[in-house]
Amino acid sequence: MVRLLKTPKMNHGGNSTTMEDLDDYMLTQILLRLPNCETVLVCSAVNKRWCSLISDPNFQVHFADHKNKTTAFLNDVPQWSLIATIKIVVATMKSWEQPFITEFLFGSPKLSLEFLPGNSIKTMATFKDLVLCSSKTTDQSGRRVYYITNPLTKQWVALPPRPYQWPRIQSTALICQPPYNHTQDYKFRVVEVLDPHMDTFDLFVYCSEIGEWKEIKLRVPSEEFRQLDTTVVCNGIIYFKSGLSLVGLDPFDVDDTCDTTLEARVMPPLPNFGHLQESSGQILVVHTPGRQQGIPCLYKKDGSAIELEMVVSKLDPNQVPLVWETTFQGQCKGTWNSIELPYITKLGYIYATNIWVQPYNDKLIYIYLAHENQLVLCNTGTGGITPSKSLPHNKKLIFHSLEQQWWPTLVPSLVQRVTLEQNMHVATTTVEV
Template identity: 60%
Template sequence: MARPPKTPKINHGGNRTRMDGLDDHMLTQILFRLPNCKTVLACSPVNKRWCSLISDPTFSAQFTNHKKKITTLLKGSGSGSDHEDDEAHWNLIATMQSSQQWVPLITKFMFGFRELSLEFLPCKTCTTTVTFKDLVLCSNYWTYQEHGRLVYYITNPITKQWVALPPCPVYKHRWEQERIKRTALICQQPYIDSSQHYKFRVVEVRNTCIDSSQETLGLVVYCSEIGEWKEINLRVPKEEFRQLETTVVCNGIIYFKSGLSLVGLDPFDVNDTCDTTLEARVMPPLPDFGCLQESSGQLLIINSPKRCSKTFVCYSEDRRVIELEMEMWKLDLNQARLAWEMTFRGVCKGTWKGRQLQRNIALEGDLIEVHPYNDKLIYMFLPTKDWFVLCDTQTGYITPLKSVHRYSLSRIHRLEHQWWPTSVPALVQ
């Protein structure tokens, strides 16, 4: 007589799959699915193996690439994310002017998802000069006042890391000219790696007026590979390029705007062996005067028609409804034949309850920023009772965001939070 089969015993704990039984690939895939880098770093103390995987120089880049891939898939499918941190956030930074001295001394993080500060820097006072992704380039005002030389700091306000560059050998200029966007910071990929050893450039414009004798724009460039500043002359079209108005970094190139003229420079062409005079890349002429911006790797021109040197604004009878004419062009840098294309022309409207609005406002390029991933969202300062507003060219609505005193507001920048914070670069010893 055959014996009945034995009933298997159920082990409620001994045969379970344990985390330490997973191979490295499976474990890293689980870590990639955590909502943000802060959560991942909190897992480092679990054991030596976890700490080794997370500390690997390639982990941060793989974590970032995974987040980008997931975000792209979610946007393509139209579904949302379970974690709000699955998408990179960003801030608007305002450089405020001191009430005691007419110089920009204070940096405030106006909008965004984090409370950030620059108080950890060693200098007494500093001002935000430019930003690149989540890195901030600051300058020390007091060294400029005392020695006529700017000391720059590259810092990440999220991780509170910082590094001081050697003094920049620029000619002493009036501090009021600091409102002109004459400086640029650019890092060469893969800067998202946890390694600090990546190439970067800091470009300081030595003179905003073009040298008529040589038809060049004077630059001072800090080269990270040699740890020194190098003076460079950038040859530009003499007839079109009169005086520098602004600089914008886009897709690894620094663009310089003057009137309707636009030229570019690959800052990594500047090295210890290059000539002292370089030829600028001449871009298609701008379609109209306006503010040069960057969004999603494309160049934009934002303009508002003016009459009598003032932006033309219409109001309702109660003077609480504003209508702002807007025009915007885009230059797709991925096309073989570069040409400016108009993407918006129309009127945006906004309502302020209980507030009287002024007539004839003047838009300023230093006080306009575009959403880094959506070129239809424009943030700007309107001197209508000193309001910062969001202009949505897709819906045509102007939404008031925050009241800011115009007399203290100098300039705004954007700070793009990365899925993994960028390490400040290591300097050559």
């Protein structure tokens, strides 16, 4: 494609015409048909005219719309990646340091977070193609600064630090409100979930409209919520799981006028003790029956033959009435002749520590076997299990999904914007792709 664009002349009925002879409309139509946003961004460096057309926000909207229309019948979706955050503890003369290493898996080998400032960068959450990271401040407070970044464009923005150092954090979420893919001035929330009490969760929420953190109590059914198991974001709502109980919260209900205590949305109980996930705008629970509730459990029959019992159920939050539907119940099987699986219990079980569902296809389920350093793919459509990727030996890997968009999402604008030199609390920078 690039070679074609550099061709100086094209013959049309004996007339000699260059690309620059085309009007803006025709040139835009050609650029809209490029295969992906990476190619478009490369073409923006051809000359000022091309850069001006591509930089127009309307072009970005038309590019995404064109891709959605022309690729729907091909079942084509943007690339996605898993981000594995590895915690490494290093003993020093004075203290224990805890650096974090982030590795991008699947289809995104060129992405990294090395352009972010600070040290000990940790991936906290993702939303589509945006990543929420944190790093320690340079002062003595021990607080961490949050960064919202797009690894593809290398744009990043730093949020104001927390007002004070908080207790142990259970989970973190990033939620952006449409049209986040068309503008930089969209609303967003960063939600921190602390240890639950008898009938409430303590939440700290960063509200983009006011540029401040707010402390909120979320009231939940006390007889059902013993502790927080998992949180997941689906269609702009953050859901909290405890055992078989599930509640939700619209984080945009948190603003400068809301009460300090909010009521959670009570959802239908989960059908089993599974792992909560989101895929294609629906909530999924993946259950792998075993000796321990909710923990995936492979069984090695003989040689390298592997079996996995699995039950997958899903819930459409927009459906009325809200009903869990079982989409798969059975076994996934595989034979690994080239992979040694040394960690086998006396009963022949291989335990797994993480599970993740492909964001565009709920039939593709990835499971991490910590003791075997292996990420495996279970396809509930075919019933097969295949090895996917070998990972560093670490039982405490944390996975996040990165969903590339047809056009990269811009990092959000903040209420107050100052330079990094003026204040480490808020900063924005961009590096060309």
